[in-house]
Every structure is written in structure tokens, then in C-alpha cells.
Amino acid sequence: MYSLSTKASRTTAASSEPHSTTEVASSRNVPLRTVTTATKILPSSSAYSSLPVSSHPKPTISTLGPVDDYCSKCHCLNGGSCNSSATTKDHCVCQCPSVTYGSLCQYGYNHTIAIPNPRTPKxxxxxxxxxxxxxxxxxxxxxxxxxxxxxxxxxxxxxxxxxxxxxxxxxxxxxxxxxxxxxxxxxxxxxxxxxxxxxxxxxxxxxxxxxxxxxxxxxxxxxxxxxxxxxxxxxxxxxTPVPLVKSIRDLNFTCEIHFHDYTASCSNGNYCVCEGPCKRYLDFCHRRGKCFNQVNGPTCECFHNTFYQYMGKNCEMSIRSSGFYGVLFGVLAGALLLLIVIITVIVYCRRNRNRHLDPGTPRKWYSIDEEYFRFPQTDIITGTSAPNTGKVLGRRRGRYSLDKNPPFNDFGSGVWRPNLDKVDTEAEIRAKRPKVVMPDEQ
The missing domain is CATH 3.30.70.960 (SEA domain)
Structure with missing residues (x-):
């Protein structure tokens, strides 16, 4: 027996299905979510003509005349209906229920409404x-x-x-x-x-x-x-009899969508949803393709990228695409070209350096210049250029000292040491460049 002064406050929690626009707070009077999709009308020999009978194509009703009855060529599946006002000669427009999508309503959402069985105790x-x-x-x-x-x-x-x-x-x-x-x-x-x-x-x-x-x-x-x-x-x-239902897990659920392998899940704790196999088996396509829920079970649409192409029922196989080999050979060709450029630059630099050591002068006179007209053991710092040549050959000035720069470490017996006390080491020395004389000119 309840006291008359007792008041109850009621809290109603509205819960929503994560991947659907339909509210899940109540399983009654579920509104139909209209999804309008378009697809190109295919001939009867197309892939869609081989869809299983269990897809239940819904007969379509068109308000157009016999000549323009384009919906007669459309086969919207799983409770979808043809939109006669939007369908054209080349494209079908299907209105899908809230639980399916796709150009022909052939795919099911991962989350759909879980409906308690009508025979659930009241x-x-x-x-x-x-x-x-x-x-x-x-x-x-x-x-x-x-x-x-x-x-x-x-x-x-x-x-x-x-x-x-x-x-x-x-x-x-x-x-x-x-x-x-x-x-x-x-x-x-x-x-x-x-x-x-x-x-x-x-x-x-x-x-x-x-x-x-x-x-x-x-x-x-x-x-x-x-x-x-x-x-x-x-x-x-x-x-108030003892309640026969105390938790959502005590309810006998059915799924609003009648696709294979959909199962009610109450992991949320506050409401249950029907999960498709693509949701429960995350690795069904080995993460190499996109999973789609269909009437007879999940199917995979394998990815194709620049380097690999995946195939197989579960996208378990892969082959290298032409892009992979294109990039590979492109990298090798680039590396070879770079190597050729480096070698060319090295050879060019070495030749250019040798050319600038004594430009315009044969190697023979460069050696003479080094041996006879350079005085590394003197205090000569700079030299003046010879007339009309630009070469540093003459007019070098400086002092040479055997005491400070002895050519030998020991001047013992048997070694002649010239006496240069009276030699003017600052005098200019001019030497005529040797000339080759042919025998008939002598």
C-alpha cells in the first residue's frame, strides 16, 4: 500500500543510436528515415541483377505515363521504393528505410534499432x-x-x-x-x-x-x-506484482533490419542496439578495404593505392601496382644521374685547377720558373712582373744568407762554401728565355 503523500519524480533519458538519425529512446512508432539515393540504371546483365532473392526488391509504383515509366527498370532493395518524380531515364532514385543505404538500398548501417519482442511481459x-x-x-x-x-x-x-x-x-x-x-x-x-x-x-x-x-x-x-x-x-x-523485467538484458530483442549476422548489443548499459558484422568484426577486411553489411553477410571493397592493390574475399592478398615500380625506377634513375653529375663536377674541377696554376705556359717553363726564378730561402716577399708577360719572373729583391738558411746542416771538410761577401745580392738578374734553334739555322 502506498502513502497518498508520496510523490515521484520521473527522469526520462533519451538515448540515440550512434550512427543513425533515429532516436532509440523508444522502440514504438519508430519514424521512417527517408534516404534518397541515385544510381545509374544498369542492363539486366549487370552485377546487380545477380543479387540474392532474399534482398526482396520492392515493387515500385509510378505515376508517370507508360512511355516515361522509368521506375519499372529500377529495383530498389530491402524495403526501398523508387521515387518516380526524381528517377530519370539513366538514373534510379531510391528512398531507403532508416536502416539501409546505398544507391539501391543494398547496404545496412552498422548500428540499427533493437526492438523488444511484442511478447515481452508488460x-x-x-x-x-x-x-x-x-x-x-x-x-x-x-x-x-x-x-x-x-x-x-x-x-x-x-x-x-x-x-x-x-x-x-x-x-x-x-x-x-x-x-x-x-x-x-x-x-x-x-x-x-x-x-x-x-x-x-x-x-x-x-x-x-x-x-x-x-x-x-x-x-x-x-x-x-x-x-x-x-x-x-x-x-x-x-x-504492483514483482516485475519480470529488471534490466534491458532481460528483454527479448529483435533487429529492425533483417540482414544476416546482426546481433543485439547492450554494452552501453542504458539501451541496446543491433550491430552489424562489419562493426563486430573490425578486421574482417584486414584493414585493407571497406566493409559493407549486405543481406547475406558482410563483403569487402578492397583499397587500391599508388603502390599496392589488395584483393581477395577479405582483402588478404596484395600485389605491387605499376606506381610502385615507377617510383622505384625513378629513384634509381635519379640516383644514377646524381652520381654522373658528381663525377663530372669532380673531373671538371681538377682539370680547371691544373689549368690555372700557370695559364698559357707549357709545363716545361713552369718547372724552370719554379726551379730557377723562385728563391724560397731568401727574404723576398713580393716580386715584380716581367715586362709584357704578367709573370713574376724578374725584379725580385731580397737578401740570401747561408748563415740563416744553410743548405746543409753540416759544413765539414770537403764541402765548399762560397764567399759571397762581395757579391751584390740585390743586383737585378736578367736571363734570356732559351730558344730552340733548328740545325739548318746554325
Whole structure:
């Protein structure tokens, strides 16, 4: 028995399906999500003509004339319908249900709505009503006309009150007993369990309290008494059976989409969704292709990139594409070209350096110049250029000292040492360049 002063606060959590635009807070009255897709009309020998019969192409109805009935060539699958106003001679436009997509509605989303089985037990709250009125013996016969009229009238007046406690979950009101004692009526309010743990908790713990608050309102009771034609009325007893459903995992779910290998998953904790095989088997295509849920199971569309091309039912095989070899040979050719350039630069630099050591002069005179006209053992720092040549050959000035720069470390016996005390080492020395004389010129 519940106290009349008890009030219940209700929290309704709306949960949404992650990859769909359809709300999952309630499994009833699920709106149809219209997905409009276009595809090119293919001949009957195309790949789509071999789709399994289980895809159930939906017959299409066109408002166009016999000549322009383009929808007759379209085969929208899985409950999809042809949009006759948008379909053209070359393209079909299919309107897909909320659980499928694709040009012909041939693919299923990874997450779809999980619907509790209609045979799932209901939440029942029983209210016993005392009506201050005259008992009529005609109410003792359930098959009588008076009994039926009074029963329907009572259900009509009680339904809005029961529904007010939980509009989203309300199912119906039933009268299980009418008996004498003024008039005693036992009524049942039936509520659907939905795919929402918050809703389940509310029905099990707070629904009866909410009903008491609603029914024990003075204005509500007076209005109800007036409608039923009784003096007054009251709630004498509230009965709440032990709930048969305590968690979303106790619900028997079915998937809104009827594709192979879809399974309800309640990992979220607050609601359950149906997951497609592409969601559950993340490596079905070995991460080398895109997975699609189809009527008979998942299929893979393998990736093709610059270097590799994948193939096989699960994209488990791969071959190198022409791009791979193009890049390989391109890199090798570039490396070879770079090597040739480096070698060419090295050879050029070496030849250029040798040419600039004594430009325009044969190697023979360069040696003479080095041996006879350079004085490394003197204090000569700079020299003047010889006339009309630009070569540093003459007019070198400096002092030569055998004491400071002895050519030998030891001047012992048998070594001649010239006496240069009276030699003017600053005198200019001019030497005529040797000339080759032919025998007949002598």
C-alpha cells in the first residue's frame, strides 16, 4: 500500500543510436528515415541483377505515363521504393528505410534499432476503485449489455489517467473484476517495457507512486465520479506484482533490419542496439578495404593505392601496382644521374685547377720558373712582373744568407762554401728565355 503523500519524480533519458538519425529512446512508432539515393540504371546483365532473392526488391509504383515509366527498370532493395518524380531515364532514385543505404538500398548501417519482442511481459499496476453508487444486478453478468456498456465507459474514463503516468510506455487499461459493495472495480494499467534502462527503472519503482498522485487528486476524483454517475469514489488498494523485467538484458530483442549476422548489443548499459558484422568484426577486411553489411553477410571493397592493390574475399592478398615500380625506377634513375653529375663536377674541377696554376705556359717553363726564378730561402716577399708577360719572373729583391738558411746542416771538410761577401745580392738578374734553334739555322 502506498502513502497518498508520496510523490515521484520521473527522469526520462533519451538515448540515440550512434550512427543513425533515429532516436532509440523508444522502440514504438519508430519514424521512417527517408534516404534518397541515385544510381545509374544498369542492363539486366549487370552485377546487380545477380543479387540474392532474399534482398526482396520492392515493387515500385509510378505515376508517370507508360512511355516515361522509368521506375519499372529500377529495383530498389530491402524495403526501398523508387521515387518516380526524381528517377530519370539513366538514373534510379531510391528512398531507403532508416536502416539501409546505398544507391539501391543494398547496404545496412552498422548500428540499427533493437526492438523488444511484442511478447515481452508488460508492467502491470492494479488499482482497486470504490464507487459510491447503487449496485445493479445486470453488472453480475459479464456477457450482458449493461455490463459491457458500464465496462467500456469505465475504461474510457480511466485510460487518460493511466496514460498520464507514462505516455511513452502506456499500452492499455483492462477491468478484471466488478463486484458488489456499492461498486468495486479492479482495473489494470498495462505498460510496455522499452529499450531504455531509465524507463525500465521508472516503471518498476515509480509508476505506482505516480498513479496514486494522479488518482488521489480531488478534482480528478470529482470529475471521474461525475462522468460515471456515482456519488464519489476512492482508491482502496494498489497492487504492483514483482516485475519480470529488471534490466534491458532481460528483454527479448529483435533487429529492425533483417540482414544476416546482426546481433543485439547492450554494452552501453542504458539501451541496446543491433550491430552489424562489419562493426563486430573490425578486421574482417584486414584493414585493407571497406566493409559493407549486405543481406547475406558482410563483403569487402578492397583499397587500391599508388603502390599496392589488395584483393581477395577479405582483402588478404596484395600485389605491387605499376606506381610502385615507377617510383622505384625513378629513384634509381635519379640516383644514377646524381652520381654522373658528381663525377663530372669532380673531373671538371681538377682539370680547371691544373689549368690555372700557370695559364698559357707549357709545363716545361713552369718547372724552370719554379726551379730557377723562385728563391724560397731568401727574404723576398713580393716580386715584380716581367715586362709584357704578367709573370713574376724578374725584379725580385731580397737578401740570401747561408748563415740563416744553410743548405746543409753540416759544413765539414770537403764541402765548399762560397764567399759571397762581395757579391751584390740585390743586383737585378736578367736571363734570356732559351730558344730552340733548328740545325739548318746554325
Amino acid at each position: 508492467r502491470i499496476v492494479t488499482l482497486t476503485l470504490w464507487l459510491n453508487g447503487t449496485w445493479n444486478k445486470t453488472l453480475e453478468d459479464p456477457s450482458g449489455v449493461e455490463y459491457g456498456i458500464f465496462l467500456q465507459k469505465l475504461i474510457k474514463e480511466l485510460t487518460p489517467l493511466y496514460k498520464k503516468a507514462s505516455p511513452e510506455n502506456f499500452y492499455k487499461v483492462t477491468i478484471t473484476e466488478l463486484r458488489k459493495g456499492s461498486i468495486i472495480a479492479k482495473s489494470n494499467g498495462l505498460y510496455n517495457y522499452t529499450n531504455n534502462q531509465t524507463e525500465i527503472n521508472y516503471l518498476n519503482k515509480h509508476l505506482a507512486k505516480s498513479l496514486l498522485v494522479i488518482f488521489n487528486n480531488t478534482a480528478t476524483l470529482k470529475n471521474l465520479s461525475d462522468q460515471l454517475g456515482v456519488g464519489n469514489m476512492a482508491i482502496t488498494h494498489v497492487d
